[in-house]
Amino acid sequence: MSPRKYDAPRRQEQAAATRAAIIDAAEELFVERGYGATTMAAIASKARVAPKSVYGLGDKAQLLTLALDRAIVGDDEPIPLADRPPLQGVLGASDGRGQARLGATFAAPMLLRLYPLYRAFEQAAGMDPDLAGRWREYQERRRQDVRRVVEAVEAVAPLRAGLDTDRATDSLWALIGWHPVALLVEERGWDEEDLRRWIEDVFVALLLGDAPT
Template sequence: MSENAGTGRGRTDGRAARARATRAKITAAAAELFTTAGYAATSIGAIAARAGVSEQTVYYAFGTKKAVLAAALDRAVAGDDEPVPTLERPWARAALADPDPVGQIRRQVAGAGDIYLRAAPLLDAVRGAAPADPDLAEVWALNTAQRLTVQRAFTEALARKTPLRPGLTIETAADTALALQSPETYTLLVHTRSWPHTQWLTWSETTLTTLLTTLPPPP
């Protein structure tokens, strides 16, 4: 019985691994097409062809194009397909746990930078197309809400380590961080104005420290 059970588990694990690999191929193909051709112009058939699978496979794995987009965006933001929220990712946990407020800001900026290196083009495609597409508007609104939740958690942690600027509430500080570390700002400075990624990191650290705290800006 143990041999049969082991064989069964092996078959199940193999199927799960293949399904996961197929989903990864589909989301990678979709992300590429959404950022180059645009969401509206990209069909399920085009995604399937780019991924090397049938259309039915895409529908079976995701159901709708909106679901493909959501999965592609989640994968781009996280860097993998593990169902782990941003605030439970190692980089975010390290930022929250850092006793030094300057260290926290540096860690959270680095984490955001890593995300935008992967996801900024796809985020920009979603944001640009959202006004004309209710599905994308919903996806974009959810992404913005998730980013605000992360920034609020970082701001609350920061306020426990050092005073915020006089008159600055947690909510306003979180909104400020949301704007400064938004994909729109990253795209404007790095992609449009051709800042090196490292320059954006330094600017973000300095600006967040100056606008949110009474600490001197980092050297």
């Protein structure tokens, strides 16, 4: 009797499915219960895996960042947001209003995925110094992505009068974040299309004003 062949692709599929189930469970519990009230045992139970599988993927803080990274880009591929076609399309558009339209189209679904996790992350950062450091890292990374967009706008159209790159970056970074999105979605019932139109309006009014584009 010949030995059974090692099925590497199947094992890889199973490992990927287990990883996805753990991250799904962690994300759902972080959003429902908050970071502090979510235990590793609860994540294992919800994912229907052994606790050692959860710990094998990372500690609770690492699970939070894995869920965040997936929510930001929409998948598990190790490709930074800045290198992905949607943001590249914004950066490469030939006019300011085109950048606003493309930016809103990719940012609206991303913010809908992301804002509940960002809320849990920010709350956890207020209690855990290590997570506070990670929170600042994520915000600085987000600010750098916003700055790339602002610089791309400046390359094709003048910014609104009186606005420089730093102030434009800070303003756009602060205005289009999880807090206003949570209010608009949860208190006003906005959907993805509402958010898309709002992001485009903010982008144009803040950066371009009456400048020709």
